[in-house]
Amino acid sequence: MKKIVLSVMILMAVSACKKESTVVENTETDSTAAVTVPESNEPTEAAVPFKKVEFSPEETTNLLANQKNDTLYVTNFFATWCGPCVKEIPHFKAKMAELKDQPVKFxxxxxxxPKDWAVTVPEFAAKHGLSQDVILLDGKQLTAEFFPANFKEWDGGAIPFTFMRKGDKTDETLGMMSEDMLSQKINSFK
Structure with a gap:
Protein backbone atom coordinates (compact mmCIF):
# COMPACT_ATOMS: atom_id res chain seq x y z
CA MET A 1 0.00 0.00 0.00
CA LYS A 2 2.86 2.38 0.86
CA LYS A 3 4.43 1.81 -2.55
CA ILE A 4 1.12 2.61 -4.25
CA VAL A 5 0.76 5.86 -2.28
CA LEU A 6 4.36 6.84 -3.05
CA SER A 7 3.90 5.98 -6.73
CA VAL A 8 0.78 8.16 -6.89
CA MET A 9 2.67 11.05 -5.24
CA ILE A 10 5.54 10.74 -7.73
CA LEU A 11 3.05 10.57 -10.62
CA MET A 12 1.40 13.76 -9.33
CA ALA A 13 4.80 15.49 -9.20
CA VAL A 14 5.55 14.42 -12.76
CA SER A 15 2.18 15.67 -14.01
CA ALA A 16 2.67 19.03 -12.27
CA CYS A 17 5.82 19.84 -14.21
CA LYS A 18 6.76 19.90 -17.88
CA LYS A 19 9.50 17.41 -18.71
CA GLU A 20 12.53 18.63 -20.61
CA SER A 21 15.59 16.51 -21.32
CA THR A 22 19.17 17.35 -22.15
CA VAL A 23 22.26 15.18 -22.38
CA VAL A 24 25.99 15.80 -21.77
CA GLU A 25 29.01 14.03 -20.42
CA ASN A 26 29.64 13.70 -16.66
CA THR A 27 33.01 15.14 -15.62
CA GLU A 28 33.43 13.90 -12.05
CA THR A 29 31.89 11.29 -9.76
CA ASP A 30 33.51 12.12 -6.42
CA SER A 31 31.00 11.58 -3.61
CA THR A 32 31.17 13.48 -0.34
CA ALA A 33 28.67 14.65 2.25
CA ALA A 34 29.69 18.31 2.23
CA VAL A 35 27.84 20.86 0.11
CA THR A 36 29.33 24.30 -0.33
CA VAL A 37 27.97 27.57 -1.61
CA PRO A 38 29.91 29.19 -4.46
CA GLU A 39 31.45 32.62 -3.89
CA SER A 40 29.59 34.14 -6.83
CA ASN A 41 26.92 33.48 -9.43
CA GLU A 42 29.07 35.00 -12.15
CA PRO A 43 30.02 32.49 -14.86
CA THR A 44 33.70 31.69 -14.98
CA GLU A 45 35.79 30.65 -17.95
CA ALA A 46 36.62 27.29 -16.40
CA ALA A 47 33.50 25.31 -15.58
CA VAL A 48 33.26 24.00 -12.04
CA PRO A 49 33.08 20.19 -12.17
CA PHE A 50 29.91 18.58 -10.90
CA LYS A 51 30.26 17.44 -7.31
CA LYS A 52 28.29 14.19 -7.09
CA VAL A 53 26.68 13.96 -3.66
CA GLU A 54 24.13 11.20 -3.14
CA PHE A 55 21.95 11.17 -0.02
CA SER A 56 19.72 8.47 1.39
CA PRO A 57 16.37 9.45 2.94
CA GLU A 58 18.02 9.19 6.38
CA GLU A 59 20.86 11.52 5.35
CA THR A 60 18.29 13.92 3.94
CA THR A 61 16.46 13.92 7.27
CA ASN A 62 19.75 14.84 8.99
CA LEU A 63 20.35 17.56 6.39
CA LEU A 64 16.94 19.08 7.17
CA ALA A 65 17.28 18.81 10.96
CA ASN A 66 17.98 21.70 13.31
CA GLN A 67 21.73 22.25 13.07
CA LYS A 68 21.72 24.29 16.33
CA ASN A 69 23.59 27.24 14.85
CA ASP A 70 22.81 30.70 13.49
CA THR A 71 22.78 29.67 9.81
CA LEU A 72 19.67 29.83 7.61
CA TYR A 73 19.44 26.70 5.47
CA VAL A 74 17.44 27.05 2.24
CA THR A 75 16.76 23.63 0.70
CA ASN A 76 15.01 23.46 -2.66
CA PHE A 77 13.62 20.15 -3.97
CA PHE A 78 13.54 20.13 -7.78
CA ALA A 79 13.92 18.05 -10.93
CA THR A 80 15.65 18.98 -14.18
CA TRP A 81 12.47 18.31 -16.18
CA CYS A 82 10.26 20.53 -13.99
CA GLY A 83 9.43 23.82 -15.74
CA PRO A 84 8.51 25.78 -12.56
CA CYS A 85 11.67 24.47 -10.86
CA VAL A 86 13.84 25.80 -13.68
CA LYS A 87 12.04 29.17 -13.71
CA GLU A 88 12.76 29.88 -10.04
CA ILE A 89 16.48 29.02 -10.12
CA PRO A 90 17.57 32.55 -11.20
CA HIS A 91 15.86 33.93 -8.06
CA PHE A 92 17.85 31.53 -5.88
CA LYS A 93 21.06 32.34 -7.75
CA ALA A 94 20.53 36.08 -7.20
CA LYS A 95 19.98 35.50 -3.47
CA MET A 96 23.05 33.28 -3.27
CA ALA A 97 25.15 36.09 -4.71
CA GLU A 98 23.53 38.75 -2.51
CA LEU A 99 23.95 36.73 0.70
CA LYS A 100 27.31 35.07 -0.05
CA ASP A 101 29.02 36.61 3.00
CA GLN A 102 26.14 35.92 5.39
CA PRO A 103 25.25 32.77 7.35
CA VAL A 104 22.91 31.39 4.66
CA LYS A 105 23.43 28.06 2.86
CA PHE A 106 21.53 27.08 -0.27
CA PRO A 114 19.02 7.86 -10.81
CA LYS A 115 19.50 7.07 -14.52
CA ASP A 116 19.80 10.86 -15.03
CA TRP A 117 22.45 11.36 -12.32
CA ALA A 118 25.43 10.65 -14.57
CA VAL A 119 24.55 12.96 -17.46
CA THR A 120 21.38 15.08 -17.26
CA VAL A 121 21.75 16.38 -13.70
CA PRO A 122 25.43 17.36 -14.03
CA GLU A 123 24.75 19.27 -17.25
CA PHE A 124 21.75 21.00 -15.68
CA ALA A 125 23.82 21.93 -12.61
CA ALA A 126 26.65 23.28 -14.77
CA LYS A 127 24.27 25.26 -16.97
CA HIS A 128 22.72 26.92 -13.92
CA GLY A 129 25.95 27.37 -11.92
CA LEU A 130 24.93 24.87 -9.23
CA SER A 131 27.61 22.22 -9.75
CA GLN A 132 28.71 22.35 -6.10
CA ASP A 133 25.22 22.73 -4.55
CA VAL A 134 23.17 19.76 -5.83
CA ILE A 135 22.32 16.74 -3.71
CA LEU A 136 20.99 13.63 -5.46
CA LEU A 137 18.06 11.85 -3.80
CA ASP A 138 16.25 8.84 -5.24
CA GLY A 139 12.60 9.74 -4.78
CA LYS A 140 11.63 6.07 -5.10
CA GLN A 141 13.35 5.43 -1.75
CA LEU A 142 11.15 7.94 0.08
CA THR A 143 8.49 6.25 2.15
CA ALA A 144 5.18 7.78 3.14
CA GLU A 145 6.64 8.28 6.63
CA PHE A 146 9.49 10.46 5.33
CA PHE A 147 7.25 13.45 4.60
CA PRO A 148 5.40 13.92 7.91
CA ALA A 149 8.64 13.21 9.78
CA ASN A 150 10.37 16.13 8.04
CA PHE A 151 7.65 18.57 6.93
CA LYS A 152 4.45 20.07 8.28
CA GLU A 153 2.79 20.51 4.90
CA TRP A 154 4.64 18.80 2.04
CA ASP A 155 3.52 15.28 1.17
CA GLY A 156 5.89 14.87 -1.77
CA GLY A 157 3.05 15.21 -4.28
CA ALA A 158 4.50 18.08 -6.30
CA ILE A 159 7.63 20.16 -6.84
CA PRO A 160 9.25 22.63 -6.62
CA PHE A 161 9.27 22.65 -2.84
CA THR A 162 11.45 24.87 -0.66
CA PHE A 163 12.18 24.22 3.00
CA MET A 164 13.91 26.88 5.11
CA ARG A 165 15.25 26.36 8.62
CA LYS A 166 17.10 28.51 11.09
CA GLY A 167 17.20 26.85 14.47
CA ASP A 168 13.68 25.79 15.40
CA LYS A 169 11.98 28.20 12.96
CA THR A 170 10.95 26.69 9.62
CA ASP A 171 9.12 27.76 6.48
CA GLU A 172 7.70 25.58 3.71
CA THR A 173 6.72 26.69 0.22
CA LEU A 174 5.11 24.39 -2.33
CA GLY A 175 5.29 25.70 -5.87
CA MET A 176 7.43 28.21 -7.71
CA MET A 177 8.62 31.26 -5.78
CA SER A 178 8.97 34.73 -7.24
CA GLU A 179 12.06 36.76 -6.41
CA ASP A 180 10.00 38.96 -4.07
CA MET A 181 8.48 35.97 -2.28
CA LEU A 182 11.90 34.40 -1.80
CA SER A 183 13.28 37.68 -0.41
CA GLN A 184 10.35 38.06 1.99
CA LYS A 185 10.69 34.53 3.28
CA ILE A 186 14.46 34.84 3.80
CA ASN A 187 14.01 38.24 5.48
CA SER A 188 11.45 36.73 7.87
CA PHE A 189 14.33 34.78 9.47
CA LYS A 190 16.32 37.93 10.41
Whole structure:
Protein backbone atom coordinates (compact mmCIF):
# COMPACT_ATOMS: atom_id res chain seq x y z
CA MET A 1 0.00 0.00 0.00
CA LYS A 2 2.86 2.38 0.86
CA LYS A 3 4.43 1.81 -2.55
CA ILE A 4 1.12 2.61 -4.25
CA VAL A 5 0.76 5.86 -2.28
CA LEU A 6 4.36 6.84 -3.05
CA SER A 7 3.90 5.98 -6.73
CA VAL A 8 0.78 8.16 -6.89
CA MET A 9 2.67 11.05 -5.24
CA ILE A 10 5.54 10.74 -7.73
CA LEU A 11 3.05 10.57 -10.62
CA MET A 12 1.40 13.76 -9.33
CA ALA A 13 4.80 15.49 -9.20
CA VAL A 14 5.55 14.42 -12.76
CA SER A 15 2.18 15.67 -14.01
CA ALA A 16 2.67 19.03 -12.27
CA CYS A 17 5.82 19.84 -14.21
CA LYS A 18 6.76 19.90 -17.88
CA LYS A 19 9.50 17.41 -18.71
CA GLU A 20 12.53 18.63 -20.61
CA SER A 21 15.59 16.51 -21.32
CA THR A 22 19.17 17.35 -22.15
CA VAL A 23 22.26 15.18 -22.38
CA VAL A 24 25.99 15.80 -21.77
CA GLU A 25 29.01 14.03 -20.42
CA ASN A 26 29.64 13.70 -16.66
CA THR A 27 33.01 15.14 -15.62
CA GLU A 28 33.43 13.90 -12.05
CA THR A 29 31.89 11.29 -9.76
CA ASP A 30 33.51 12.12 -6.42
CA SER A 31 31.00 11.58 -3.61
CA THR A 32 31.17 13.48 -0.34
CA ALA A 33 28.67 14.65 2.25
CA ALA A 34 29.69 18.31 2.23
CA VAL A 35 27.84 20.86 0.11
CA THR A 36 29.33 24.30 -0.33
CA VAL A 37 27.97 27.57 -1.61
CA PRO A 38 29.91 29.19 -4.46
CA GLU A 39 31.45 32.62 -3.89
CA SER A 40 29.59 34.14 -6.83
CA ASN A 41 26.92 33.48 -9.43
CA GLU A 42 29.07 35.00 -12.15
CA PRO A 43 30.02 32.49 -14.86
CA THR A 44 33.70 31.69 -14.98
CA GLU A 45 35.79 30.65 -17.95
CA ALA A 46 36.62 27.29 -16.40
CA ALA A 47 33.50 25.31 -15.58
CA VAL A 48 33.26 24.00 -12.04
CA PRO A 49 33.08 20.19 -12.17
CA PHE A 50 29.91 18.58 -10.90
CA LYS A 51 30.26 17.44 -7.31
CA LYS A 52 28.29 14.19 -7.09
CA VAL A 53 26.68 13.96 -3.66
CA GLU A 54 24.13 11.20 -3.14
CA PHE A 55 21.95 11.17 -0.02
CA SER A 56 19.72 8.47 1.39
CA PRO A 57 16.37 9.45 2.94
CA GLU A 58 18.02 9.19 6.38
CA GLU A 59 20.86 11.52 5.35
CA THR A 60 18.29 13.92 3.94
CA THR A 61 16.46 13.92 7.27
CA ASN A 62 19.75 14.84 8.99
CA LEU A 63 20.35 17.56 6.39
CA LEU A 64 16.94 19.08 7.17
CA ALA A 65 17.28 18.81 10.96
CA ASN A 66 17.98 21.70 13.31
CA GLN A 67 21.73 22.25 13.07
CA LYS A 68 21.72 24.29 16.33
CA ASN A 69 23.59 27.24 14.85
CA ASP A 70 22.81 30.70 13.49
CA THR A 71 22.78 29.67 9.81
CA LEU A 72 19.67 29.83 7.61
CA TYR A 73 19.44 26.70 5.47
CA VAL A 74 17.44 27.05 2.24
CA THR A 75 16.76 23.63 0.70
CA ASN A 76 15.01 23.46 -2.66
CA PHE A 77 13.62 20.15 -3.97
CA PHE A 78 13.54 20.13 -7.78
CA ALA A 79 13.92 18.05 -10.93
CA THR A 80 15.65 18.98 -14.18
CA TRP A 81 12.47 18.31 -16.18
CA CYS A 82 10.26 20.53 -13.99
CA GLY A 83 9.43 23.82 -15.74
CA PRO A 84 8.51 25.78 -12.56
CA CYS A 85 11.67 24.47 -10.86
CA VAL A 86 13.84 25.80 -13.68
CA LYS A 87 12.04 29.17 -13.71
CA GLU A 88 12.76 29.88 -10.04
CA ILE A 89 16.48 29.02 -10.12
CA PRO A 90 17.57 32.55 -11.20
CA HIS A 91 15.86 33.93 -8.06
CA PHE A 92 17.85 31.53 -5.88
CA LYS A 93 21.06 32.34 -7.75
CA ALA A 94 20.53 36.08 -7.20
CA LYS A 95 19.98 35.50 -3.47
CA MET A 96 23.05 33.28 -3.27
CA ALA A 97 25.15 36.09 -4.71
CA GLU A 98 23.53 38.75 -2.51
CA LEU A 99 23.95 36.73 0.70
CA LYS A 100 27.31 35.07 -0.05
CA ASP A 101 29.02 36.61 3.00
CA GLN A 102 26.14 35.92 5.39
CA PRO A 103 25.25 32.77 7.35
CA VAL A 104 22.91 31.39 4.66
CA LYS A 105 23.43 28.06 2.86
CA PHE A 106 21.53 27.08 -0.27
CA UNK A 107 21.08 23.40 -1.17
CA UNK A 108 19.28 21.94 -4.16
CA UNK A 109 17.95 18.39 -3.82
CA UNK A 110 17.45 16.73 -7.20
CA UNK A 111 14.62 14.23 -7.30
CA UNK A 112 15.56 13.14 -10.82
CA UNK A 113 15.63 9.44 -11.62
CA PRO A 114 19.02 7.86 -10.81
CA LYS A 115 19.50 7.07 -14.52
CA ASP A 116 19.80 10.86 -15.03
CA TRP A 117 22.45 11.36 -12.32
CA ALA A 118 25.43 10.65 -14.57
CA VAL A 119 24.55 12.96 -17.46
CA THR A 120 21.38 15.08 -17.26
CA VAL A 121 21.75 16.38 -13.70
CA PRO A 122 25.43 17.36 -14.03
CA GLU A 123 24.75 19.27 -17.25
CA PHE A 124 21.75 21.00 -15.68
CA ALA A 125 23.82 21.93 -12.61
CA ALA A 126 26.65 23.28 -14.77
CA LYS A 127 24.27 25.26 -16.97
CA HIS A 128 22.72 26.92 -13.92
CA GLY A 129 25.95 27.37 -11.92
CA LEU A 130 24.93 24.87 -9.23
CA SER A 131 27.61 22.22 -9.75
CA GLN A 132 28.71 22.35 -6.10
CA ASP A 133 25.22 22.73 -4.55
CA VAL A 134 23.17 19.76 -5.83
CA ILE A 135 22.32 16.74 -3.71
CA LEU A 136 20.99 13.63 -5.46
CA LEU A 137 18.06 11.85 -3.80
CA ASP A 138 16.25 8.84 -5.24
CA GLY A 139 12.60 9.74 -4.78
CA LYS A 140 11.63 6.07 -5.10
CA GLN A 141 13.35 5.43 -1.75
CA LEU A 142 11.15 7.94 0.08
CA THR A 143 8.49 6.25 2.15
CA ALA A 144 5.18 7.78 3.14
CA GLU A 145 6.64 8.28 6.63
CA PHE A 146 9.49 10.46 5.33
CA PHE A 147 7.25 13.45 4.60
CA PRO A 148 5.40 13.92 7.91
CA ALA A 149 8.64 13.21 9.78
CA ASN A 150 10.37 16.13 8.04
CA PHE A 151 7.65 18.57 6.93
CA LYS A 152 4.45 20.07 8.28
CA GLU A 153 2.79 20.51 4.90
CA TRP A 154 4.64 18.80 2.04
CA ASP A 155 3.52 15.28 1.17
CA GLY A 156 5.89 14.87 -1.77
CA GLY A 157 3.05 15.21 -4.28
CA ALA A 158 4.50 18.08 -6.30
CA ILE A 159 7.63 20.16 -6.84
CA PRO A 160 9.25 22.63 -6.62
CA PHE A 161 9.27 22.65 -2.84
CA THR A 162 11.45 24.87 -0.66
CA PHE A 163 12.18 24.22 3.00
CA MET A 164 13.91 26.88 5.11
CA ARG A 165 15.25 26.36 8.62
CA LYS A 166 17.10 28.51 11.09
CA GLY A 167 17.20 26.85 14.47
CA ASP A 168 13.68 25.79 15.40
CA LYS A 169 11.98 28.20 12.96
CA THR A 170 10.95 26.69 9.62
CA ASP A 171 9.12 27.76 6.48
CA GLU A 172 7.70 25.58 3.71
CA THR A 173 6.72 26.69 0.22
CA LEU A 174 5.11 24.39 -2.33
CA GLY A 175 5.29 25.70 -5.87
CA MET A 176 7.43 28.21 -7.71
CA MET A 177 8.62 31.26 -5.78
CA SER A 178 8.97 34.73 -7.24
CA GLU A 179 12.06 36.76 -6.41
CA ASP A 180 10.00 38.96 -4.07
CA MET A 181 8.48 35.97 -2.28
CA LEU A 182 11.90 34.40 -1.80
CA SER A 183 13.28 37.68 -0.41
CA GLN A 184 10.35 38.06 1.99
CA LYS A 185 10.69 34.53 3.28
CA ILE A 186 14.46 34.84 3.80
CA ASN A 187 14.01 38.24 5.48
CA SER A 188 11.45 36.73 7.87
CA PHE A 189 14.33 34.78 9.47
CA LYS A 190 16.32 37.93 10.41
Missing amino acids: RFVSLDD
